[in-house]
Amino acid sequence: MEAALVSVATGVLELVLGKLGTLLGDEYRRFKGVRKEIKSLTHELAAMETFLLKMSEVEDPDAQDKVWMNEVRELSYDMENAIDDFMQSVDDKDEKPDGFIEKIKNSFWKLGMLNFRRRSGRDIQDLKKQIIEVGDRNGRYRTGVAISNSKNATVDPRALTIFEHASKLVGIDEPKAEIIKLLTQEDGRTSAEEPLKVVSIVGSGGTGKTTLAYQVYQDLKGKFDCSAFLSVSRNPDMIHIMRTIHSQVSHQEYSKTEAANVQQVIINISNFLADKRYFVVDDDIWDIDTWDIIKCAFPTTSYSNRIITTTRLNNVAHSCCSTFSGHIYYIRPLDMVHSRQLFHRRLFKPGENCPSYLQEVSEQILEKCHGLPLAIVAISGLLANTRREENIWNQVKDSIGRALERNPSIEGVMKILSLSYFDLPPYLKTCLLYLSIYLEDSTIGKKGLIKRWIAEGFIHTEG
Template sequence: CATTQQQPKIVSIVGFGGMGKTTLANQVYQEIKGQFECWAFLSVSRSPNIMTILRTILSEVSGQDYSNTEAGSEQILISKINDSLLDKRYFVVVDDICDVDTWVIIKCAFPATSSTSRIITTTRINSVAHSCCSSFNGRIYNIRALDMVHSRQLFHRRLFKSDEDCPSYLQEISEEILEKCNGLPLAIIAISGLLANIEKVENLWNQVNDSIGRALERNPNVEGMMKILSLSYFDLPLYLKTCLLYLSIYLEDSTIKKKDLIRRWIAEGFIHREGKYSAYEFGERCFNELLNRGLIQPREIDVYDNVNSCRVHDTILDFIISKSVEENFVTILVVPTLTIRNQSKVVRRLCLQRVEEGNSAVLIADLVLSKVRSLTMGRGMLEIPSLEEFRHLRVLVLTECFGLQNHHLVNIVRLFQLRYLRIQSPRISKLPEQIGRLGCLEILILRDTRVRELPASIVNLKKLIHILVDVEVVFPDGIAKMQALEMLKDVKVSIQPFDFLCGLGQLNNLRNLQLDLRLEVDSETEDTDVVGEERKKAMVSSLCKLGTQNLRSLTIYGGSNLFHEESLCLPTLKYLYIRFSDFPQVPTWMGSLRNLQRLRFVVAALKQDDLCTLGALPSLLFLHL
């Protein structure tokens, strides 16, 4: 047994929900993780799946993706994590631990003989905090509510440009509202998000103040927050209420990807094209409004300060789920805890999560499935129900379903109203040949499958807007028929038929394109130069056609030789990323990109003329050189 001096140091942050434990832990994590050799941040949640947690730790500390593997037992995973961390200085945050038993298993993954390593845990429960600290060389940090000075700073920062900008006629009412928030950051953020959408008039703010009551003072953890969240919810326009309720399908502490969430909103029919905005652009506005109101929290932020993913605070998720149940919006079955979030038998949207093998058929046996519009199955060994029972499906999501096989997909071709199809399963190797019958399909996502060729009939999908596939997938001839396409990712050019390279330029509505131009050289083939020259000309011609139509974003892996030698015409392009490839110098054609806002590429040498070329781009906002 390691002595106290040999053990990692641990701090356990304890306090009730909404106090900012996760925010504090994440702030420290982001600031100092670079000082360590290995680091990981993981959320445990109130219904922990130990295998998922251990796979997450192993993925983060090893740098390999184990999220979709069936990697042995708990003991095997713990052993692999120990091996990865042994003799290394590591920093780990374990967020939101809700019981001692879970911690007893998780702690075994961390070598106890690394005195220079650090662990932070967060919990709402004192006994859990004491257990964490007794395991290693630890201390408990009791997080406190904000004092009035800091409460005021948080409140004003979200509502006004600075403290001085708070009008004098609103100062007294602001103080009253803050007193009722009782120093709870989540409450302050939620109420300021509500007030930000209300005119800065004293009588309207008084109405909000009166509506809050003094519930937070009586019970700072539940009742008061629910009151504030109810006010925020009923202040939302109808389309935003629907978008918010949809978040109830995600597991607690999930990282919710913005792009995928917006695509699902579109497929469900919650949002549409609005004036000058496309449906997706309007979806981004909805996402940002929920962020600004404090109803969702940013998780991943890119170098441009764009929020690429979000999470939902546990307390807010509880509220969303309660509203979802009230309105029979989503029926969620969570196993092995056998939680049923909705008692209505007539189901609109069905979500099966973490189901053990053989349980799913029993769980849905008493449900009326004829009106189901959305089916989400994920994280478990599922007994896949026959898709014949779901004739009116608009959205079908099958992710991390280890029991999913090709024969389960046969009846997909009968789902004539299907708009959104996402398949993420290592046992799927082909799609049904007649998938072209799905005339309403708008979004197709294939990730982490063994599919290597798309069926020939897929080009008949006239409404398909977005295709995201694994990079090894080959497209059939006839891509030019898919005129509705706006997004196409991730395509390996070297394995595509010549027809694809020519037809690509005819996709007049394509806005976002991601290509892999890295070549697999075969030195034994004598005529590769001739074939390569023809394919090169076809590729350049297609890109130039797209660049004068609607192409806005182009991401390319490799291909610097191609684009250095050729002259590209891409006047509509706003975003250009070229990765895994070095240019000998800045290509002259880049000087014609008059609408380009973001440019990222690698250049071997930079001359004065190159700087002049880049400096003359009139719209450029971000340059990564």
């Protein structure tokens, strides 16, 4: 049986369930008094673990749910201690005593253990009672609002970045030219022979994938019979996505694209595009299954058609490009020259230079941003609202993480980066949050960190 893991979402509930399962095994069959309670407690905790895992994927859970989740996690540690004590009491002193004195000592020990086991049984009953009370209390004070499955319900802040005028964008000319070349080169074949071609842009959140794809789209869409640009997002409504494609390529009002189901919309799109040249950008695809649905709408009977996809995930990019003739383009962070240009443009007027006393701290801030456009824009926006004093800029440099959390003008950064966090499995979320025990900007040794993760029960020893 695979070892259980400790999780930030569920505490040690998985460990507790494993130990309760052990107590229900043949080795502990003689303790009939607590087996019924253990079975009941196991069912209760299994349901709670499922709920906590579901809640861990909600970006902004209800305040009452947060309180309830914390209570259950704390109780899981108390339960683990009680179960460990009980198991220890029944596992000790299995050997037969020799001699009269040893028999007397053993009798007294057994009497003490009997009382201890009774006490442990009561502890398990008390813990079960606490768990049920916590659940009941949560039910009494809930407002009746169901948990939302939407992981991206608010307005995506990237939607605004694509409308920046090209003249305001920094470092985009070279990657844009590279993408256009990948899309337009014909590989020695005539346009009549050339199949549908896909370019998938890959990069982490905030690297400018959407902005780059939109600028390419603006340059090339006029060369095709029909075109579409849409954001897929992490938790897409597929019928809405397909109706949006149909509306854009056919120039029909969205209300006129209504169909009974996704399959019917796909058929409508495919029939419309069958004899046309089209160019479509599918921005922000998070999983292969989503792409497998979207690609069905694009016929390969006509030639010289083009699709751009953007994604954070390599496996999604490979899937997009393996379907048709395709190229993967890995977006690069801004170099220091372009980083500095973007940083200064947001802070100083045209023709104005960065004061000499702020140049060193500016460079240090840019090094922390690692060429991530979103981070540079966020930090420069924060500094634009502060005095141009070296000590203030140094404070921002030394607390960039905390500054991001506090400043409401750059909530968009946290929103975008949080998507990557919420896409992680529970055990990796725990591993990532564990890094907060280290001092900011400290060097973290890989081997030591992995040993800590294993010791804490976050990951298995193997793999």
